[in-house]
Amino acid sequence: MKALIKKDKLQHYLATLKFALYCITHPLDGFWDLTHEKRGSYAAANTILIITLIMRLVKLRYTSFIIQAVYWEEINMVLYMASVLFPLALFVIGNWALTTLFDGKGRLGQVYMATCYCFTPYPLLQLPLTIMSNFVTVDEAEFYSVISGLSLVWCAILIIAAMGQIHEYSAGKNILFMVASLFAMLVMVFILMLFFSMISQGIAYFISLGRELLFRL
Amino acid sequence: MNKLMKRIGALALSTVVWMGAAITTCAKDDNYTYNYDWWGDVQDSPDFYTVTGVYTSVELELDKKMNTPSGMCVKDNLVYVCDTGNNRILVFERNDKGELKLKREFDRFQGDVEVNTFSAPTDIAVSDEGDIYIADGGNARILKLDKNLNYQMQFIKPVENTITEETIFLPNKIDIDTTGRVYCVATGINKGIIKYEADGSFSGFVGANKVSFNWTDYIFKKFATQEQRDRMESFVPTEYDNIYMDYEGFIYACKGNQTQEALEEDGAAAVRRLNLLGNDILVQNGEWGVYGDLYMGEGGGYEGPSSFIDVTGLENDVYFCLDKKRGRIFSYDDQGNIMFVCGGGQSPMDGYFKSPIAIDHIGTDLLVLDMLDCSITTFTLTEFGSLVFKAMDQFDQGEYDASGATWEEVMKLNGNYDRAYIGIGRSLLRQEKYKEAMDYFELKYDAENYSKAFKQYRKQWVEEHIGLIVLVILALFLIPMGIGKVKAIKHEIDIADIFK
Known part of the structure; x- marks a missing residue:
């Protein structure tokens, strides 16, 4: 019985992963079904995201120097990964926060799942390109x-199509909210910077206070 | 035990000392000579040129000390210097030992002209016949004297409708071509290099600088009041700082005091190589533009880009630019690749300059005139430098194997020298060793040459493996077809009536 469930789960996972291929060629249909027909899964979304990240590293390492010369001294792996993850997080949160106020039907998880599914063309095209x-x-x-x-443009089109479908927006409203999401991302970056600079100043204040005390005592 | 420890300690110490000695023989640690690699990073280099002598008025045994000398030219083994502050011309001879000795000095000439002396001469040029051309700025003329200092003729202010009568003609730098035409850079005349025919007639301007302006300034000016406009810099082309006629008759012209933006927009602005029509034919295939230091920020008491004051070119098309600001010499090859940078200012050591003003060469040896220090510094190639030149010459003459071997030696002296790797690669490419050549080019990011080698390598590979390629393609088609056929037959058998 246990084995059967496990096999069932695996099959569901593989089916949802395979569904990404359908999504990238039939974005409107595909992303509707992704949430409304539950044909997507978080496991598959995470897999696609991880594959995309790995592909970024593979591209960095194995692309010919003719196209991309890498100054290895200044490469920071963590920052390089964050250059995908951070905007993704900003977009997902920013988009959800906005659309939820304006009749968006998508939930936070669904926005994340759809966005990850939109990354599919990137590894698909970049792997043969890197070899080439x-x-x-x-x-x-x-x-x-x-x-x-082209691979990036494809991803961008997919994201726009996906957001329209999961929030059940019309085309015009969808475009409007994509632009609004970008602004939301900027605002979040601004607030984060403000936050960090305030925190660091606050900490610096207490450190200097402590130092002063140590001198006096 | 104690003894053993001591022994090990002594051994370690001697190794350190020995290694230290080895390092000092390879490269000086004071960063006198350096280079820019593909990334634009500074790479220390062994000296390309080394100082053979610094000649001040004392060493040259002059009765009267030099005063702000500002022009220098070389003919055969004679060095002519304009001692501007003393209104005289000094001629030095370089003897067999490579030392400069005073041969002659003069401050007047014979002939039927009003003024028989010089007034602040700033540059000099000498023809193959020995005729001497002097930019006599204070007297607003360019003089032509024969070798016995007899007046021949003079070149005066050109008659042209863009030059007003009030303009004072101040010839600053001059050079001549083999037919006796005179090219002159005059202070305040920014239409280009003034060109005179051999008979003294003005025949036009060569290589005018384009007017450069940026759009924000332009728009601002549209709305600015007259007063504001007057206070702003006007959009006028700037004049050249110096010219040098090379062995092929092309004119190297340099222009200092430029802004970083102007240089990075249009890399050709700092140095130009003008043909007869005045078009710039300087090759700029290097990774970095021909404009001196890449780092222009504040540092060491200097700020801003290099300011080229003079340029000289050898017969292997290597040329040297003299940076007035930081007292450095920048050397580029015929493709505009940087060869080396050496020198510096603010140091009393040999090979550093306070205010260098002119550079010229005898053979491959360099001479640099310092205006403030009133000295001439002579340089000669080091082993490293002469190997580089040898390798380049060998390549130009088609001795590719020998050139490759010489570049290998260069690489032993300086493992950070990009030109050496590319030189080896190019020689391997000519020897049709494409794979090895590719490796060398890849190390130094030379995409152009790498592509050349790779194209050949790919062609070779395809030719060698043509059978295999055909086989693979056939297999790709035939196997699925075969499987399809087999399946179809099986299907037919399955549904055939006879087996039912």
């Missing part, structure tokens, strides 16, 4: 940059 980059000359590098740009 090692077999091109400078003149042929144009192809690389075009396809590479």
Whole structure:
């Protein structure tokens, strides 16, 4: 019985993962079904996100120097990963916080899941591109940059389509709220910076207070 | 036990001392010579040129000390210096030992002209026949004297409708070509280099600087009041600081005192190589523009980009630019790749300059004139420098194997020298060793050459493995087709009537 459930779960996971391929080619249909028909899963979303992160590292390491020369001395792995995760977190929270006030039907988890599903074209296109980059000359590098740009554009279109579907927005409202989400991200960055600078000043105050005390005693 | 420890200690100490000695013989630790790598990082380098002598008025045995000398030119082994402050010309001869000795000095000439003396001469040029051309700024003329100092002719203020009558003609820097044409940079005339025919007639301007302005300034000016406008800098092209006629008849022209923005927008602005039509033909294929130091921020008491005051070019198309601001010499090859940087200011040591004003060369040896120090510093190639030049010459003459071997030696002296890796790679490329060449190019991020090598390597690989490639392609088509066929037959058998 236990084994059966496990097998069932695995099959569900694989099915939801495979559904990503349907989503990227049929975004409107796919992202509707993703939440409304429960054809997506958090496990699959996390998998896609992790694959995307790994792909970023693979791309960094194995792309030919003709296309991308890496100054290894200044690469920070954690920051490099954060360059994907941080905007993702900002977008998901910002988008949900806004849309939930304006009739958005998507929940926080659903926004996260859909956004992760939208990353699918990135590893799919970048892996063959990275391999290809090692077999091109400078003149042929144009192809690389075009396809590479295409993978990002594809992701962006998917995100826009996905948000429209899970919030059940019309096209115009959807675009409006995408732009609004970007502003929300900026506002959040601003508040975070403010927060950190206040905190650090607060801590510095207590440290200097402590020092003063130590001198006096 | 104690003894053993001591022995080990002594051994370690001697190793350190020995290693220290080895390091000092390889490269000085004072960072006199350096280079920029592909990333623009400073890479210390062994000296490319080394000082052979610093000649002040004392060493040159002058009765009257030099006073702000500002022009220098070299003809064969004679060095002509304009002693501007003393209104005289000094001629030094370089003897076989490489020392400079005073040969002659003069402050007047014979001939049928009003003024027979010089007034603040700033530059000098000498033709193959020995005729001497002097930019006699104070007297608003360029003089042509024969070798016995007899007056021949003079070049005066050009008659042109853009030059007003009030403009004082101040010839600053001059050079001549083989046919006796005179090129002159005059203070306050910014239409380009003034060109005179050999008969003294003005024949036009060469290589005018384009007017540069930025849009924000332009828009601001549209709305500014007259007073504000007057206070702002006007959009006028700036004049060149110096010119140098190279062995092929092209003019190197340099322009100092530039802003960082101007240099980074248009890398060609600091140095130009002008052809007869006045077009810039300087090759800038280097990773970095030909404008001196890449780091222009404040540091060491200096600020802003390098300011080129003079330039000189060798016959292997390597040229040297003299930076007035930091007292450095920048060397570039014919492709605009940086070869080395050396020198510095604010130090009384040999090879550092207070206010360098002119640079010239005898063979491959360099001479630098310092205006404040009133000295001439002579440089000669070190082993490292001469190996680099040798490798370049060998490559130009088609001795690719030998060139590769020489670059290997260069690399032994300086493992951080990008040109050496690329030189080895290029020689391997000519020897059709594409894979090895690719490795060298990849190490120094030379994408262009890497692509050249890779293209050949790829072609070679395809030619060698053509059978395999055809086989794989056939297999890709045939195997699925075969499987399909087998399946179809199986299906037919399954549904065939006879087996029912």
